Ligand SMILES: Nc1ncnc2c1ncn2[C@@H]1O[C@H](COP(=O)(O)OP(=O)(O)OP(=O)(O)O)[C@@H](O)[C@H]1O
């Protein structure tokens with residue numbers, strides 16, 4: 001049986017549909033990533049599943065429960081890392097973990113949790129003295145202290161340095177090996193690629209694509225090469241492909257094979273002794289993937 | 303694995319509330335420090351006078367100690383809850399607790415018992431200062447009445463604090479609401495100024511709201527003109543009635559979600575400066 005089942009979920013705020021008919025399922029032990037731009041409806045969806053918000057319509061089942069009706073038993077089985085929520089600055093990490101941990105049936109030992117999120121050295125520091133990224137790790141620590149079967153992570157690594165991000169990926173992977181099911185939201189495609197077994201892309205409250213990260217990347221647009229067209233040089237002289245666009249003296253080439261195209265053009269430029277000012281190759285960003293998917297689905301995301 | 307016992311949970315929650323409060327210098331100053339300072343100040347200003355109240359004439363020292371002790375109890379419960387609950391709500395701390403399996407009733411009991419503990423500390427310090435420095439005499443026979451009056455009072459004012467905290471739109475407006483509700487009442491409730499022959503309507507306002515009945519009941523347990531046991535049940539009935547209203551309102555007004563209006567993230571930290579107007 002699926003751990004999370006969402007069917008035609010809708011949430012209205014005034015006259016905006018924050019979530020406009022979303023359906024997906026998450027199997028036990030799976031890591032499911034929700035990707036989407038700001039305002040796509042990720043947090044709204046996740047918080048309905050957590051029991052923090054009420055759906056306007058549709059049905060959701062989480063661990064066999066209706067989260068809107070569930071109480072203590074349900075919350076003991078889930079772990080929640082909210083997108084943003086404060087924590088008592090006056091307390092030390094140890095104290096906070098102790099107080100929050102005390103409400104669960106079987107909390108993880110504090111030292112283990114602190115070690116898992118990499119805060120061992122700071123365990124007796126007041127939370128108010130910690131950096132933003134360190135505080136975010138406390139959110140993670142508080143999310144896993146109750147040994148959740150299902151963990152909700154709403155943009156868990158925002159504000160992390162690259163090392164901390166990799167560390168937290170390892171942590172999530174370790175939790176998954178222990179059988180924890182994870183629902184993750186993120187803006188970072190690499191994070192989704194790294195962690196998620198399956199990814200759903202939300203735009204404007206709708207799920208516009210779903211699949212494994214590889215399937216998703218295949219839908220991404222090509223790389224873009226751009227540079228300024230040197231004065232008194234024609235595009236033929238530089239062997240610029242006919243698919244290129246030239247606007248206000250700036251050449252843009254979208255291609256599946258940036259290496260080959262670049263080799264052609266740069267060789268031609270070197271032969272003629274001209275410099276290509278502002279030469280750059282841009283890999284598709286997550287933004288581009290979103291825009292592409294948004295266009296494919298016939299509407300602008302966000 | 304079994305659930306932790308309710309007793310243990312309530313104990314942890316109370317400890318948590320007291321600990322966080324003790325580490326908030328501003329709250330400590332206004333709740334505990336300021337009333338002590340006022341006791342010293344009022345005694346310096348009106349030291350040898352007598353106060354006429356409906357019960358008769360008694361020394362300024364005993365009058366002020368009782369009144370300020372009762373006021374401390376109200377600050378520690380009503381004023382603090384109205385201030386702190388919306389701050390933690392807007393910071394997302396209440397939502398974080400709502401994410402855990404703690405039963406809401408236990409969580410709220412923690413707030414109330416935490417406030418009660420702080421009130422107890424404040425009152426004990428106040429009375430100790432009164433006894434040591436200002437010849438306050440405590441009649442052992444009236445101690446049960448004092449304790450019962452205290453417990454009923456803090457329970458009622460804590461309930462009212464939670465009720466108003468639920469109605470306050472956001473943390474920024476909380477200090478204003480707390481002060482606007484309690485300070486004007488304090489001036490007609492025999493705390494700062496004993497009202498001798500006040501106009502009828504001021505008297506009435508004092509009697510309708512719970513502050514003056516509580517203050518007078520508490521003062522009576524220290525008033526040498528009142529015989530033991532010292533209960534003032536007619537006044538305490540007003541306090542109890544307000545407490546019941548508080549519980550009813552709190553049940554429907556309490557919210558775990560940060561307010562959606564205003565910017566909570568870049569809000570300045572708690573500004574209780576208006577309290578300094580006392
Ligand atoms: N409490 C609320 N009241 C009114 N509108 C809301 C509320 N919460 C969310 N919305 C609206 O719903 C839409 C989706 O918001 P949501 O927070 O789910 O987006 P998100 O995908 O999590 O975005 P982000 O990446 O910025 O976190 C937005 O247009 C937002 O303005």
Ligand SMILES: [Mg+2]
Nearest residue numbers: 042043044083
């Ligand atoms: Mg969000």
